Amino acid sequence: MINRVSQIGIPVQKMERAVQFYKEFLELQLLFETNTMAFFNCDGLRLLLSVSENETFANKSSIVYFEVDEIKTTYTRLQKNGVQFLSKPHVVAKMDDTETWMAFFQDSEQNTHAIISEVAFK
Template structure:
């Protein structure tokens, strides 16, 4: 195995998903058509797609987006009126870092998170 090349996120409206993932989260748009789009997340493609069959239409996995400043990223989402599921909070401390997270929903109610690793003094 060489690593992850692409993840898929189930969406109901591709244009709305592109406005969110590209416009709000700032992920570069690679490709878009009526039933799917691809955005770039630091070399990993996120496929934003309308499910092809009913058995594929279910909530997806949580994606943890790494950010340098979790408070600033949280404020950006707040300003963009993104539905937030809690404020940034420390979830763990190991290897000299504190791991902080803040959860949020995309327009299709897929739960995702901001995450940041802050050096512990």
């Protein structure tokens, strides 16, 4: 039985550029790195950046949805850090008394990811 996701691998072309993006732009904690891999902590979930040794895995990233508390504040801060967003924060779903907000961006390696927030409304 699967309990939880513990690590997500993200393919990169240039390790130094990718480490800078995730460490400085997204402000994630760098755990350790080698020449071909870097591990980041995202509230207990590890993000593994790796230079693909096999063309099969190059540029085949899943979308990582980074949960944030204040999406508009985070969006503004990350934009100031240099993150290039593909969309502004917007509502994608309404369920009971919450709205799901998202904003998509690309990392330094052209992988698409998003920030996401569950916002209570009245």
